[in-house]
Amino acid sequence: MLEKITGAFSNVFRALSGKSVITEKNIQDAVEEIKTALLDADVNLRVVRRFVNATIEEARGEKVLRSVDPGQQFVKIIYDRIVSLLGDGRAALNLKGPDTQTVILMLGLQGSGKTTTAAKLALKLTAEKRRPLLAACDLVRPAAVEQLRVLGEKIAVPVYCEDGAKDAVRVAKNALTHARANGFDTLIVDTAGRLQIDEAMMKEIVDIRAAVSPGEVILVADSTTGQNAAEVARAFDEAVGLTGVILTKFDSDARGGAALSLKSVTGKPILFAGTGEKLEDLEPFHPDRIAGRILGMGDIVSLVEKTQETIDVEEAQKLQAKMASSTFTLQDMLEQLQRVKKMGSLKQLMEMVPGMAGQLGDRELDTGNMKSQEAIILSMTKKERANYLIIGPSRRKRIARGSGTTVADVNHFLKQFEKTRLMMKKMSRTKGGQARFMQQMGLGG
Numbered sequence: 001m002l003e004k005i006t007g008a009f010s011n012v013f014r015a016l017s018g019k020s021v022i023t024e025k026n027i028q029d030a031v032e033e034i035k036t037a038l039l040d041a042d043v044n045l046r047v048v049r050r051f052v053n054a055t056i057e058e059a060r061g062e063k064v065l066r067s068v069d070p071g072q073q074f075v076k077i078i079y080d081r082i083v084s085l086l087g088d089g090r091a092a093l094n095l096k097g098p099d100t101q102t103v104i105l106m107l108g109l110q111g112s113g114k115t116t117t118a119a120k121l122a123l124k125l126t127a128e129k130r131r132p133l134l135a136a137c138d139l140v141r142p143a144a145v146e147q148l149r150v151l152g153e154k155i156a157v158p159v160y161c162e163d164g165a166k167d168a169v170r171v172a173k174n175a176l177t178h179a180r181a182n183g184f185d186t187l188i189v190d191t192a193g194r195l196q197i198d199e200a201m202m203k204e205i206v207d208i209r210a211a212v213s214p215g216e217v218i219l220v221a222d223s224t225t226g227q228n229a230a231e232v233a234r235a236f237d238e239a240v241g242l243t244g245v246i247l248t249k250f251d252s253d254a255r256g257g258a259a260l261s262l263k264s265v266t267g268k269p270i271l272f273a274g275t276g277e278k279l280e281d282l283e284p285f286h287p288d289r290i291a292g293r294i295l296g297m298g299d300i301v302s303l304v305e306k307t308q309e310t311i312d313v314e315e316a317q318k319l320q321a322k323m324a325s326s327t328f329t330l331q332d333m334l335e336q337l338q339r340v341k342k343m344g345s346l347k348q349l350m351e352m353v354p355g356m357a358g359q360l361g362d363r364e365l366d367t368g369n370m371k372s373q374e375a376i377i378l379s380m381t382k383k384e385r386a387n388y389l390i391i392g393p394s395r396r397k398r399i400a401r402g403s404g405t406t407v408a409d410v411n412h413f414l415k416q417f418e419k420t421r422l423m424m425k426k427m428s429r430t431k432g433g434q435a436r437f438m439q440q441m442g443l444g445g
Contacts, residue, residue, distance in 0.1 A: 002253060002256045002290075005041040005256045005294055006295070008034075008036075008040065009037060010295075013295070015030070016071040021070065022070035024060060027059045027060065027074070031059070034051075035048060035052050043226075044257075046265075047261050058077050059074055078295065085264055086285075086290055087285075088287060089287065090286050090287070091270070091271055091285070092271075101179050101184065101185060101186070102216070103187045103212045103213065103214040103215055103216075104121070104186065104187070104189065104214060104215070104218060105189050106190050106191060107217065107218065112220045112221055114138075115144060117246055117248055118148065118188050118190045119148065119155055121188060122188055123157070126156075130186050131183060132186040132187070133158055133178070133184035134148055134157055135190065136159055137190055137192070138190050138192040139166060160174070160179075169207045172208045172211055175189065187212070189208065189212060189214070197232065202239045215243075217242050217244075218242070218246055218271065221247055221248065221262075222248055223258040223259060224253050227261045230258060230266065233266045237268060244269050245269070245270050247273045250273035256294060269285075271284070273290075329387075330385040330417065331377075333377065333420075334374065334378070340370070372403070372405055373413060375404060376399060376405060379400075379401075380399055388417060393407075
């Protein structure tokens with residue numbers, strides 16, 4: 001995610017770090033490199049010019065040239081400018097109380113991931129104790145209605161659709177009536193897209209908007225299309241009037257041009273970012289956190305939040321007790337591996353660690369070892385997972401066959417597991433070990 005632009009900024013900051021004095025020439029050279037990095041990231045040209053001019057003006061002041069640590073002060077200026085480009089603060093959905101329906105109108109071009117994003121948003125609202133209803137009003141794309149129906153079943157969110165319907169405006173109206181009659185507090189309307197903006201599509205969306213009076217009009221845009229996503233957003237905003245944007249495929253975006261251009265070009269906030277193919281992979285868009293990732297500073301807050309989503313305080317305490325008493329089993333290890341998988345890809349997690357994103361570049365992390373460990377444990381019986389000491393030669397052969405590995409792989413894994421148990425026991429019994437463990441889980445005070 002954002003690997004190319006992160007690498008470029010890391011190189012600039014590395015050249016400035018540790019300098020006791022920074023001259024105007026240093027600043028000019030650094031800004032030129034940043035300008036090149038932004039253009040390579042496919043950021044809108046006007047946005048780049050404004051960014052560069054504002055940076056030069058601020059960096060030439062007493063704040064940097066006379067600073068105790070001018071390199072760090074310059075980085076702070078760049079960070080603040082990027083946060084401003086991305087939208088300053090976190091923008092939340094405008095949701096009404098539970099007794100009144102909030103209507104969210106979803107727009108976008110074909111291929112942007114609009115229908116899937118509608119389901120992702122519904123799932124997120126369900127987790128926030130709301131009762132969403134999805135409305136299938138994309139009557140143009142073949143199988144769009146069926147796709148939304150299937151997604152709705154997966155997340156246990158009802159979908160309003162009318163088989164054989166031809167009038168999307170009427171379906172939207174009827175969906176709102178259905179939502180009011182059945183106690184749904186949020187109606188998410190999935191509309192038809194096109195390969196490109198055209199008059200017929202815009203007229204239909206305008207008519208649907210007039211029919212259901214949405215509180216949110218959200219464009220779903222493909223972040224990998226760079227500044228083109230910002231231009232699409234501008235066109236939709238001029239025709240319909242947007243309230244916000246959701247960026248999809250953000251996990252595949254190495255450049256960042258869409259995110260860095262959108263707010264400046266349209267004035268509309270980025271509300272969420274799609275960070276994977278799973279329906280859970282929709283993250284609130286925090287400009288300050290994304291700026292930190294872009295500049296290679298990591299995103300510890302998001303990392304802690306992801307940890308807290310998969311393990312709570314009580315579970316962490318039970319795990320710590322097992323470690324201390326040497327009762328940590330292979331079943332426990334399997335559960336931990338599966339929790340890590342729920343948190344997202346290892347590469348995304350590593351990018352949240354300060355300093356790691358710039359080092360990773362566009363390399364993929366090797367996750368094969370984790371997969372083979374999981375396969376080995378899954379090939380064991382319950383008794384074997386509970387007591388690894390009973391796993392003799394014949395059992396190891398069977399486990400190797402079942403997991404698609406070799407006996408040597410199984411032997412190595414069991415030796416590593418034994419070492420891990422001993423290390424965990426020592427760590428948990430040392431003074432302050434429990435407190436450190438809880439902090440590592442992101443659950444400490």
